[in-house]
Amino acid sequence: xxxxxxxxxxxxxxxxxxxxxxxxxxxxxxxxxxxxxxxxxxxxxxxxxxxxxxxxxxxxxxxxxxxxxxxxxxxxxxxxxxxxxxxxxxxxxxxxxxxxxxxxxxxxxxxxxxxxxxxxxxxxxxxxxxxxxxxxxxxxxxxxxxxxxxxxxxxxxxxxxxxxxxxxxxxxxxxxxxxxxxxxxxxxxxxxxxxxxxxxxxxxxxxxxxxxxxxxxxxxxxxxxxxxxxxxxxxxxxxxxxxxxxxxxxxxxxxxxxxxxxxxxxxxxxxxxxxxxxxxxxxxxxxxxxxxxxxxxxxxxxxxxxxxxxxxxxxxxxxxxxxxxxxxxxxxxxxxxxxxxxxxxxxxxxxxxxxxxxxxxxxx
Numbered sequence: 609x610x611x612x613x614x615x616x617x618x619x620x621x622x623x624x625x626x627x628x629x630x631x632x633x634x635x636x637x638x639x640x641x642x643x644x645x646x647x648x649x650x651x652x653x654x655x656x657x658x659x660x661x662x663x664x665x666x667x668x669x670x671x672x673x674x675x676x677x678x679x680x681x682x683x684x685x686x687x688x689x690x691x692x693x694x695x696x697x698x699x700x701x702x703x704x705x706x707x708x709x710x711x712x713x714x715x716x717x718x719x720x721x722x723x724x725x726x727x728x729x730x731x732x733x734x735x736x737x738x739x740x741x742x743x744x745x746x747x748x749x750x751x752x753x754x755x756x757x758x759x760x761x762x763x764x765x766x767x768x769x770x771x772x773x774x775x776x777x778x779x780x781x782x783x784x785x786x787x788x789x790x791x792x793x794x795x796x797x798x799x800x801x802x803x804x805x806x807x808x809x810x811x812x813x814x815x816x817x818x819x820x821x822x823x824x825x826x827x828x829x830x831x832x833x834x835x836x837x838x839x840x841x842x843x844x845x846x847x848x849x850x851x852x853x854x855x856x857x858x859x860x861x862x863x864x865x866x867x868x869x870x871x872x873x874x875x876x877x878x879x880x881x882x883x884x885x886x887x888x889x890x891x892x893x894x895x896x897x898x899x900x901x902x903x904x905x906x907x908x909x910x911x912x913x914x915x916x917x918x919x920x921x922x923x924x925x926x927x928x929x930x931x932x933x934x935x936x937x938x939x940x941x942x943x944x945x946x947x948x949x950x951x952x953x954x955x956x957x958x959x960x961x962x963x964x965x966x967x968x969x970x971x972x
Contacts, residue, residue, distance in 0.1 A: 611895045618943030623911035626894040642682045662930045675705045691756040694876045704876045715770050721872050721882035737811030741775040742819045745783045759876045776805040798826040814845035817856040824863030836865035847872040850949040853888050889944035898924035913939035
């Protein structure tokens with residue numbers, strides 16, 4: 609059952625109830641696929657941990673290969689309608705199969721992470737304007753009749769078609785550009801923006817800070833103006849990198865003006881959390897996914913973390929049980945969290961210290 613008010617997700621007592629309900633629902637689905645159908649009766653999280661180990665992408669690769677070849681029942685209750693590609697910024701590229709149920713959940717998360725946030729901040733009027741779109745192609749090729757593309761492009765296509773967001777460029781225009789991710793492809797995308805959309809009423813954006821900053825540099829070089837001098841962007845929904853406030857906020861402010869920033873956290877496997885107000889912290893979707901934290905060899909529920917505790921995030925989705933995402937998560941205060949990069953990054957502890965300090969200041 610979905611929460612009635614997103615602030616309920618910050619109440620750790622309610623989070624436990626939501627997580628118990630999510631576990632029950634997920635297990636019912638796992639019973640129906642070949643990979644997990646023989647795990648036996650699961651009554652609670654302890655049973656789940658005992659009977660289902662933690663999986664990495666490499667552990668699941670053989671199942672995903674079978675799904676790509678058409679043997680979808682090994683992992684899915686229904687045929688895939690999309691294969692999502694990762695950008696590969698944190699390691700090797702991955703392919704994730706998506707079902708109609710996933711796409712439906714994606715729409716629910718976007719409604720919560722964008723539309724409800726704008727309503728709460730009294731900024732819904734920005735939806736009357738255009739949204740700057742620098743996402744990746746939603747369709748690169750077809751595999752056995754199923755489209756394959758990047759999940760950020762799928763996200764853009766979802767809000768464009770389901771919520772009628774006016775994207776600039778449209779996702780179809782993005783998809784028409786050569787799908788290779790080299791410099792030429794990005795230059796074509798930036799050129800499209802400057803040739804067609806400089807005079808449009810662009811009021812908000814969602815995307816990866818790195819590419820937004822690169823567009824700003826391109827515009828200064830080729831047009832002679834910063835984005836803030838041509839558009840009145842009031843809101844920026846940002847994802848895809850760690851340290852949005854500690855590493856990117858000031859540079860984005862220089863290029864795009866005094867837009868309000870909101871962080872959205874997800875991966876190719878799902879959209880897991882979002883910033884819902886001015887506090888620089890994430891609210892996790894405890895009513896949609898199951899979240900655990902790996903601390904050494906032990907595990908605890910994400911909502912059980914105390915202020916200052918941290919560990920590796922483990923997520924159970926409709927497709928993957930107990931999937932080790934590889935990101936570190938920390939508790940800023942019960943019910944509010946920050947997520948950092950992969951554990952192998954050398955500057956992780958420095959980023960963690962700066963970001964937690966900044967996040968705590970935002971709560972005061």
